[in-house]
Amino acid sequence: MTFFGETRGIHQNRAHRYLRIGKRDMASEGHIAIFDTTLRDGQQCPGAGMSLENNLRYAELAAEVKLDVVEAGFPSASKLDFEIVHRIAEMYGSATDAPTVAGLCQLRDEQIDRTIESLEPARAAGRARLHTYVPVAPELMKASLGDKADKATITRNVGEFVARAVAAGLEVEFSPEGYSRMGENFDFVTDLIRAAVESGARVINCPDTIGGACEAEGEDYFVAKLRKHAEIIRSEYPEKKIIWSAHCHNDFGLAVANSVNAVFDGPCRQIEGCFNGIGERAGNVALESVIMVIKSFGEKACPETPFTTGVDISKLQTICDFVGTHMLKRQPHWPVSGDNAARHSSGGHTNAVLSNPLAYQPFDPREIGKDISFLFGPLSGGNHAKSIIEAAGYRCDDSEKAEVAQFIKDVYRERRKGITDEELLKGYFLYRSPIRAERFDYGRSANKSSFVIEGSFFDKKGVVEESTEGNNS
Secondary structure, eight states: OOOOOTTHHHHHHOOOOOOTTEEESSSSBOOOEEOOOTTEEEEEEEETTOOHHHHHHHHHHHHHTTTTEEEOOOOTSSSHHHHHHHHHHHHHHSSSSOEEEEEESSSSSHHHHHHHHHHHHHHTTHHHHHHHHOOOOOOOOOOHGGGGOOHHHHHHHHHHHHHHHHHOOEEEEEEEETTOGGGGGGHHHHHHHHHHTTTOOOEEEETTTTTTOGGGGGSSSSSHHHHHHHHHHHHHHOOOOOOEEEEOOTSSSSSSHHHHHHHHHEEEEEEEEEEEOSSSSSOBBHHHHEEEEHHHHHHOOOSOOOOBBOOOOOGGGHHHHHHHHHHHHTTTTTTTTTTTTTTTTTTTHHHHHHHHHTOSSSSSSSTTTOOEEOOOOOOOOOOHHHHHHHHHTOOTTTTTHHHHHHHHHHHTTTOTTTOOHHHHHHHHHHHOOOOOEEEEEEEEEEEEEEEEEEEEEEEEEEEEEEEEEESSS
């Protein structure tokens, strides 16, 4: 699996022409918009729901991160969901600089109207997007639509509903759901995209809804089909500035690769996902990962007009930690934002990182607001122990650091998962104790008591023995 395909070169000259997404102007032709659906798709994940107050706090953080679009929810799902979207639309609509707020809805009269109403506070500022969708994968169409799956009717409905939202002053995004599994429905999907574009949709999102796409599919790979659809629409509607988008799920663990391929090898200039990769089933693509991949490889992928995002990466750790605290707990080894992503324990790694903090890091964690740290454990060495001890203001000479480290390991010999810095210092204080008993025996027989202490006594090692006669022990 690679991010860079042989076909990339044929797209570089024609794909960098999109002007803006929502209210935030693109800084360059290579700008990749970040569409955050943590509040919508993320909260569809079992156990990830948040209160109204936390939804609003998250929206504030998303604005600070400088995301392009925040999908705030599904306004017609409930009164609370409507209020969440409406309140965030008020927040973004009244700001001088904020993301576009999006609301998701199905192709139904009442849902379209409800979504338009929820987004009204952001409409005048040009920061309101209605996102609608219809299934296109054959199995999904049958399961979701049943006998209503008449292609001509669906195509007509897409055009009519998109036109209604555009007439209401909203930006519109259309998604052919299950795009990566469209199978024999390529022409049908083409007709749906045509209908949406003709009616004023500016964003076409082509999702890997089931998370089953893989580059090994060749011409059936969703990025290959994206290229074809983008070429068709470009040739038929040259005056339309369409933004192509990818929304990938992670069921095979390929969401990052698929999303980046859609940009580096395809026409997509928007990526949709969730922070910490939460979402339906195995989750969505992790936004923090694609943001850092684009930052690290965007220029190599396209030197003429490097791919970039407008994200303030110094805030990434903060928003990821918020999701991990208030939505779903994050795995320690999670890429980019996980607790262990910049934490080291083994002796070899620790020695190198103490000499060069980036020796074992693919990027500087401090860029995203994360400190490089260490956890002392069974594989740690003297340099690690010495660094913690001296950072706390105590002395540990080179001549004794190995002995100190081994002593601390012996104290915590059952703690195979590691110990905290505070625990290490307790072990160090024990090592420094003027008297350390390694063996203690006590006995009493008849009228005599005796005890033996073996250990270290100041600068000497040995045995102390005492005995006494009488009633007192």
